[in-house]
Amino acid sequence: MTTTRLPAGATASRFWLPRLLVAALAALALSGLAPAAFAADETELSEDDAACMECHDNDKKPIADKRLEDGTKLPLRVSTKLYLQSMHKDNNCTDCHSDLDEDTHGKVETPMKNRRAMKQAMQDACVDCHKKKVKEYNDGIHALLAKEGDDKAPLCADCHNAHTQASVKIAGPIDQTPCASCHDAIFKAYEKDVHGQERVIQGKAAPICSDCHKAHDTQAASLGEGPKEACLSCHEKSLEQHREWLPNAGLHLESISCVACHAPDAQRRVNLRLYDGASKSQLREKSGVPQFVRRAQAGDTQNLGLDERALWSLLTQFSQDAELEGNAVLRGRLEVRSGIEAHQLSEKSRALKDCNICHSAGAEPFQSVVLTIAGPDGRPLRHAVQKDVLTSLTALESVRGFYAIGSTRIKLLDTLLILVVFGSIAGVLAHMTGKRLFKGMRERRAAEARAAEAAAAEAAGSTAGKPDRDASST
Numbered sequence: 523m524t525t526t527r528l529p530a531g532a533t534a535s536r537f538w539l540p541r542l543l544v545a546a547l548a549a550l551a552l553s554g555l556a557p558a559a560f561a562a563d564e565t566e567l568s569e570d571d572a573a574c575m576e577c578h579d580n581d582k583k584p585i586a587d588k589r590l591e592d593g594t595k596l597p598l599r600v601s602t603k604l605y606l607q608s609m610h611k612d613n614n615c616t617d618c619h620s621d622l623d624e625d626t627h628g629k630v631e632t633p634m635k636n637r638r639a640m641k642q643a644m645q646d647a648c649v650d651c652h653k654k655k656v657k658e659y660n661d662g663i664h665a666l667l668a669k670e671g672d673d674k675a676p677l678c679a680d681c682h683n684a685h686t687q688a689s690v691k692i693a694g695p696i697d698q699t700p701c702a703s704c705h706d707a708i709f710k711a712y713e714k715d716v717h718g719q720e721r722v723i724q725g726k727a728a729p730i731c732s733d734c735h736k737a738h739d740t741q742a743a744s745l746g747e748g749p750k751e752a753c754l755s756c757h758e759k760s761l762e763q764h765r766e767w768l769p770n771a772g773l774h775l776e777s778i779s780c781v782a783c784h785a786p787d788a789q790r791r792v793n794l795r796l797y798d799g800a801s802k803s804q805l806r807e808k809s810g811v812p813q814f815v816r817r818a819q820a821g822d823t824q825n826l827g828l829d830e831r832a833l834w835s836l837l838t839q840f841s842q843d844a845e846l847e848g849n850a851v852l853r854g855r856l857e858v859r860s861g862i863e864a865h866q867l868s869e870k871s872r873a874l875k876d877c878n879i880c881h882s883a884g885a886e887p888f889q890s891v892v893l894t895i896a897g898p899d900g901r902p903l904r905h906a907v908q909k910d911v912l913t914s915l916t917a918l919e920s921v922r923g924f925y926a927i928g929s930t931r932i933k934l935l936d937t938l939l940i941l942v943v944f945g946s947i948a949g950v951l952a953h954m955t956g957k958r959l960f961k962g963m964r965e966r967r968a969a970e971a972r973a974a975e976a977a978a979a980e981a982a983g984s985t986a987g988k989p990d991r992d993a994s995s996t
Contacts, residue, residue, distance in 0.1 A: 658738035742900030788863035791890035800848025809898035818905035827906035
């Protein structure tokens with residue numbers, strides 16, 4: 523075992539007495555008198571790392587913060603105690619800081635633009651050990667935003683402190699969730715919803731950000747069926763449970779987002795998403811070629827929302843794009859209006875079960891309609907649509923597959939339906955009336971027919987009973 527060199531100013535009792543205790547427990551573990559887990563707790567710095575800590579963890583002579591070119595300061599102190607409790611405790615300092623020169627380090631000023639530049643410079647160090655996670659990150663929206671120059675897109679060091687990183691299997695305090703630093707408003711909403719309250723108040727392992735959105739391969743929530751699949755991954759029996767009281771439960775779960783009913787205080791809207799009719803894949807805007815924005819604005823010059831003709835024209839334009847395997851179609855979905863509202867889930871007893879909330883004329887969820895396409899990074903690009911589109915017969919082909927009985931009422935279809943119903947009833951009544959009126963005539967004709975048949979039979983019988991005159995004369 524390598525000898526640990528004490529940081530300057532440290533007392534022997536501070537470092538060695540606890541280690542003597544650990545060593546004693548380790549001996550007991552080897553003899554079978556104490557749990558073997560104690561033996562694994564003995565962790566020491568290597569001689570080289572202890573030399574680093576002489577400057578970076580010195581109580582009597584604290585190391586000064588580094589002043590960056592943008593005027594901010596970068597703390598250089600590292601806690602030996604927290605580092606030895608971290609997942610990187612078996613790594614040496616130079617495993618990550620391989621670019622440091624032993625002769626010049628700490629003696630020559632090294633310029634650094636800002637903290638973002640420091641984090642970008644350290645990004646490659648993570649790849650050496652975490653190749654799988656880095657690949658997942660590179661396939662997610664955060665890496666895409668970073669490549670596009672978004673300074674707020676998280677890098678490894680934004681979510682993970684290399685000097686204090688604990689095991690991800692340990693559920694830490696909810697306020698230490700790294701997502702909260704960027705998604706503050708959404709996280710505050712989550713803290714108050716049913717999942718957040720389960721973790722905060724009851725201390726249960728309720729879902730947190732990474733359980734629904736993944737930790738590294740994070741995709742835009744509006745892309746595909748990610749949120750729905752996240753819900754069903756835990757609530758596996760949802761479909762069967764909904765079938766107990768909800769007609770056409772499968773169709774409801776397909777056309778309505780879970781939070782539309784489980785966040786009862788949220789505002790809802792109809793989202794018409796653009797899809798390739800042949801491949802069934804969601805359409806995405808090309809990077810650097812803003813077709814959706816240009817076409818939507820051309821069809822809505824007064825910014826009143828796309829009407830049925832403009833919507834049909836826009837679909838026709840997208841259908842003519844060479845990349846599509848089929849025609850551009852719309853898939854309607856009822857959802858909440860913001861990401862904050864999507865994280866205000868209530869307990870199950872408050873979930874909406876009143877059919878009239880949607881299935882009634884002028885229902886509130888159908889007063890707001892938007893058209894959506896996925897942007898190059900997966901995040902949605904939206905344009906308003908006039909709500910009358912949902913009740914227009916001329917737009918029926920455009921919004922097929924999203925017709926809510928009782929709410930998106932197309933009056934002409936209702937009139938035709940009424941005519942069909944009344945026509946069917948009138949036909950039945952006319953048939954029954956005619957049958958009753960001509961009953962006597964039918965009975966007389968039947969009696970006459972029977973009498974004629976009887977007379978014919980009688981005539982045939984009498985003829986058969988007469989002798990054959992020719993035969994008798996012979």
